[in-house]
Amino acid sequence: MILLALIVLLACAWLAGRLGRRRLQLAGVALAVVAVFAIGCGPVPNLLLRGWQAPYAHRPALDWASGNAIVLLTANANNPAGGTPEPGQAGYVRVAETMSLYNACRAAGRRCTVLVSGGDAYAVGEPLAQVYGNALVRLGLPVADMVLESRSRTTWQNAEFARAPLARIGAQRVWLVSSALHLRRAEFAFRHFGIAVTPVRADYVRNAWSLLPLAGNLSLTDHALHEYAGMALYHWYAWRHRAEASPEAATLTAN
Amino acid sequence: MSLNVLIVLVLLGLALRALKWRRTGKAALVLAVLLFVVEGCGLLPAWLLGSLQGPYAQRPAIAWAPRNAIVLLGAGAQRAADGTAEPGEPAHSRINEALALYRECKASGNDCKLEVSGGDARHIGESEAAVYAAALERMGVAVADLLLEPHSMNTWQNAKFSAPLLRDYGAQRVLLVSSATHLRRASLYFAHFGIATTPVRSDWLKERMDWWPQSWNFAVTDLALHEYVGVLRYHLYNAMDWNAQETEPGAP
Numbered sequence: 001m002i003l004l005a006l007i008v009l010l011a012c013a014w015l016a017g018r019l020g021r022r023r024l025q026l027a028g029v030a031l032a033v034v035a036v037f038a039i040g041c042g043p044v045p046n047l048l049l050r051g052w053q054a055p056y057a058h059r060p061a062l063d064w065a066s067g068n069a070i071v072l073l074t075a076n077a078n079n080p081a082g083g084t085p086e087p088g089q090a091g092y093v094r095v096a097e098t099m100s101l102y103n104a105c106r107a108a109g110r111r112c113t114v115l116v117s118g119g120d121a122y123a124v125g126e127p128l129a130q131v132y133g134n135a136l137v138r139l140g141l142p143v144a145d146m147v148l149e150s151r152s153r154t155t156w157q158n159a160e161f162a163r164a165p166l167a168r169i170g171a172q173r174v175w176l177v178s179s180a181l182h183l184r185r186a187e188f189a190f191r192h193f194g195i196a197v198t199p200v201r202a203d204y205v206r207n208a209w210s211l212l213p214l215a216g217n218l219s220l221t222d223h224a225l226h227e228y229a230g231m232a233l234y235h236w237y238a239w240r241h242r243a244e245a246s247p248e249a250a251t252l253t254a255n
Numbered sequence: 256m257s258l259n260v261l262i263v264l265v266l267l268g269l270a271l272r273a274l275k276w277r278r279t280g281k282a283a284l285v286l287a288v289l290l291f292v293v294e295g296c297g298l299l300p301a302w303l304l305g306s307l308q309g310p311y312a313q314r315p316a317i318a319w320a321p322r323n324a325i326v327l328l329g330a331g332a333q334r335a336a337d338g339t340a341e342p343g344e345p346a347h348s349r350i351n352e353a354l355a356l357y358r359e360c361k362a363s364g365n366d367c368k369l370e371v372s373g374g375d376a377r378h379i380g381e382s383e384a385a386v387y388a389a390a391l392e393r394m395g396v397a398v399a400d401l402l403l404e405p406h407s408m409n410t411w412q413n414a415k416f417s418a419p420l421l422r423d424y425g426a427q428r429v430l431l432v433s434s435a436t437h438l439r440r441a442s443l444y445f446a447h448f449g450i451a452t453t454p455v456r457s458d459w460l461k462e463r464m465d466w467w468p469q470s471w472n473f474a475v476t477d478l479a480l481h482e483y484v485g486v487l488r489y490h491l492y493n494a495m496d497w498n499a500q501e502t503e504p505g506a507p
Contacts, residue, residue: 058335080308203347204333204335222469
């Protein structure tokens with residue numbers, strides 16, 4: 001997203017130069033250079049990430065209800081040649097956080113069910129819920145305490161399709177596990193569908209500081225912008241859906 | 256690293272043009288654009304990652320020995336807002352894999368140690384070994400099964416400081432757990448210090464093939480280049496005999 005914006009900016013500068021607008025050309029190039037350093041050296045991603053993640057910096061106090069549901073929002077997945085699909089880079093930390101929560105819940109002697117949410121959004125041949133479920137079982141989660149929701153392809157659907165399984169689980173408290181960066185949008189979606197959640201962050205990302213631009217900071221900025229854009233989209237979804245129940249909700253209640 | 260190369264190429268091209276070396280200047284600029292596209296659209300990182308990670312794509316079937324050591328290599332730690340130390344994001348795939356292997360090993364009924372190797376490389380006031388060990392304990396690893404190596408600041412020292420611990424324990428099988436991108440260099444270093452390992456990968460890194468340049472591809476190219484440079488440096492130092500002293504008896 002960032003790189004595309006830079007390419008467009010430089011193309012405009014080049015065009016301005018062609019049209020004899022030298023000062024405009026210079027301004028465009030200067031802006032692109034400043035942007036690369038402001039983003040790549042750390043200030044821009046720092047600014048974008050700080051406020052966005054801050055509400056989720058502290059993990060909540062673990063006051064368990066008698067029945068708890070832990071909702072794991074899946075991230076990406078990989079399917080290396082000749083193997084079975086597995087969580088991608090961004091997913092392991094959420095798996096680990098879910099597992100710690102579950103262990104803490106069991107240690108407190110309460111009932112806990114993990115709802116793993118995600119369809120095959122990365123085309124690995126298996127729903128993300130199954131892929132992440134396998135990873136959880138490898139870490140010791142009993143299959144009996146796990147429910148899979150294998151249809152959702154977006155965060156919005158994660159929330160929408162969580163209602164039916166959560167109703168079946170019958171938990172008094174719903175813990176929502178995802179990356180701090182993702183939780184704001186996710187919590188918004190769950191609340192929109194009337195699910196009161198207690199968000200628990202997995203990873204909390206930080207920019208790197210550097211005198212020369214780092215590709216990692218550009219990538220992080222793209223990631224943050226994706227969340228900002230997604231949040232804007234979800235506000236629009238919510239506004240559009242406010243009055244009407246979605247068709248999905250109608251079928252679920254019919255069932 | 257790769258962004259710096261691009262910046263240098265562009266500056267060089269502009270400087271050459273200013274000096275009236277028009278054709279050389281143009282060549283440098285064209286090269287910069289080509290590199291930007293080949294790297295950004297995913298071709299270069301696909302090639303770099305493919306040969307780096309390829310040998311570790313499949314996790315090996317493990318025949319457990321009577322005494323097994325699972326070596327977990329640190330990948331950063333950070334301070335959370337409430338002041339507690341926690342593993343960095345890239346570390347979790349490794350922690351999960353080490354834990355899964357530990358559980359399999361225990362289930363086989365053999366003796367299993369989980370060695371966590373990592374000093375306070377990020378200067379947060381706690382070693383990675385201690386931070387990861389706490390996380391592993393919470394996930395059910397017995398304290399008595401944890402071996403900590405809390406001094407290493409890089410992969411070379413991971414190997415150097417782990418070797419005596421593994422020898423003291425008398426490990427007959429050593430599983431080396433790290434990211435697929437990291438295993439070539441890590442197993443090379445462990446072999447250098449006389450430890451034969453079975454590498455087991457945790458995460459698998461993938462480029463994003465696309466029609467326009469993606470920042471992600473530059474980030475993973477940098478990561479891959481770091482590994483290649485490390486491996487090359489090792490071979491260069493070996494050729495110059497600069498590594499040799501490290502294997503002498505009595506080295507820490």
